[in-house]
Amino acid sequence: MKALLCKQYGPPESLVLEDVPRPAPPGEGQVLLRVRACGVNFPDLLLIENKYQERPSLPFSPGAEVAGDVAAVGPGVANGIREGDRVIAMIGSRGFQEETLADATRCVPLPDSMDYATGAAFTLTYGTSYHALVDRARTAPGETLLVLGATGGVGTAALDIARNLGARAIAAGGSDAKLEAVREIYGVRDTVNYATAEEPFKDRVNRLTDGRGADVIYDPIGGEAFQQALRCVAWEGRILVVGFAADGANLPQARTNLLLLKGSSLVGVFWGRFTREAPERSARNFDTLFGWYADGRLRPHISHRFRLDEGIEALRAVAERRVVGKCVVVMDG
Ligand SMILES: NC(=O)c1ccc[n+]([C@@H]2O[C@H](COP(=O)([O-])OP(=O)(O)OC[C@H]3O[C@@H](n4cnc5c(N)ncnc54)[C@H](OP(=O)(O)O)[C@@H]3O)[C@@H](O)[C@H]2O)c1
Structure with a gap:
């Protein structure tokens, strides 16, 4: 699969697009996702420059927030997520790649009325x-x-x-x-x-x-x-x-x-931290937000969309403050 990798810390230009092996089968409590879209966030820039509190081991792809399809479900997944589901997942990093692993507890179903790009731009903000x-x-x-x-x-x-x-x-x-x-x-x-x-x-x-x-x-x-x-x-x-x-x-x-x-x-x-300390309250917040979205009451705005092979440009758009609302990398162009 293709991945846009950080192999050494630095600005967006130091990332490289490579063919890499697919992720291992999902472990305990994990799901394997076919990534359809990945939101681009300010902390992605900090992550690739090694200025963020979390430090994934090199090489890794940035991208904390994805929307995609569940391709496989690991043992011990108890929250009802099944193969084939459309989900949004908070993964911290490794979203700028065609497949990625996610903790099932960090996945929520993508509402039917929401497309993948919007899903990848929605949860964090x-x-x-x-x-x-x-x-x-x-x-x-x-x-x-x-x-x-x-x-x-x-x-x-x-x-x-x-x-x-x-x-x-x-x-x-x-x-x-x-x-x-x-x-x-x-x-x-x-x-x-x-x-x-x-x-x-x-x-x-x-x-x-x-x-x-x-x-x-x-x-x-x-x-x-x-x-x-x-x-x-x-x-x-x-x-x-x-x-x-x-x-x-x-x-x-x-x-x-x-x-x-x-x-x-x-x-x-x-x-x-709120989502970890109070997952039920967080879930209720999303019930309200997804309800508003389904009723046409929200207008998530994506000013910039890029393909995976344009991911460097996506990060630069965020770094240079060109974006209004969100910037998203969409896997199928
Ligand atoms: N506390 C939390 O739980 C939480 C959750 C999510 C995000 N955050 C934090 O919230 C901040 C904003 O996140 P975001 O996703 O909205 O980022 P963003 O999309 O990049 O927006 C940041 C906005 O800040 C303004 N800004 C002012 N000075 C800036 C500077 N020197 N560099 C860059 N932008 C500057 C920019 O607007 P103008 O160009 O119009 O000034 C820009 O639109 C980040 O620090 C992020 O880590 C916190």
Whole structure:
């Protein structure tokens, strides 16, 4: 089978497409998947540069999130997954290859109404943003939600979910063209460009909210934007700490007097751990999300699709911040 391999750590250009042996038959609790599509995520870039907390042994292919068909089921699989099922699987790595092994417990059935590419783009982003907005921030109808990094994977999912929760979203991003795209896709009225704004974006957010600030701030980027977030959160607001895309090496610090003055809360979000600590609650979240999808209430957006032999270009599109929503590698072109 074909695989796009990381044989030595480095940028996307150092990956090589090779013919490799098929995976071993699935072991205890595992399934073998025929990969149809693989989502491309920011951590894939960290993984191939050996900057991620997980370190698969070389050589490996990146790709944490796949959709595909179950080709074989190993012993001891107890969650009803069968050969021939269409599934979405979180695998951490080894998704940029035609077949891969997955723990059956990390697989969920792909809804009939969802195609493979959407399936591979859905779980991480929508799972994270639903958990953040509903479980962690308890976002209420009518509240104002400021989404930083609003044009990216988790950011667009947050905008999409906010519409369904009846919250008013303000989208903040670093490119006017990408912000225009999310205005159209998600019907967002107010946008803030944190890269070019002449005024600090906290002032614009405060103006857009008549001086109240945002009730919930969704922050997947950190950096200077986080400092501004501390200054435009509403009384009793919640700032969701989701990620540090802007500068993972310098984690932002919060001056606690700012939290005191607003009666506000900093709320951590770690979706991967949540799915392991509370699998039943996570499954219920997906019941809601898949139900919304089947009813046409969600609009997962894929701006870039590539074949496996174009996987380097796929990773570069993510690294160069060209993507709106998600980028996906689709195996059959
Ligand atoms: N806590 C959790 O459970 C959890 C789950 C999933 C993801 N995450 C984290 O959330 C973050 C975002 O993930 P994602 O999948 O949405 O990534 P993504 O699709 O690459 O989007 C990140 C967005 O951040 C903005 N950004 C600002 N400064 C940036 C910089 N220096 N480099 C790259 N992007 C920058 C970009 O928008 P502009 O170009 O418009 O600024 C980009 O659209 C990552 O750090 C990821 O690890 C956390």
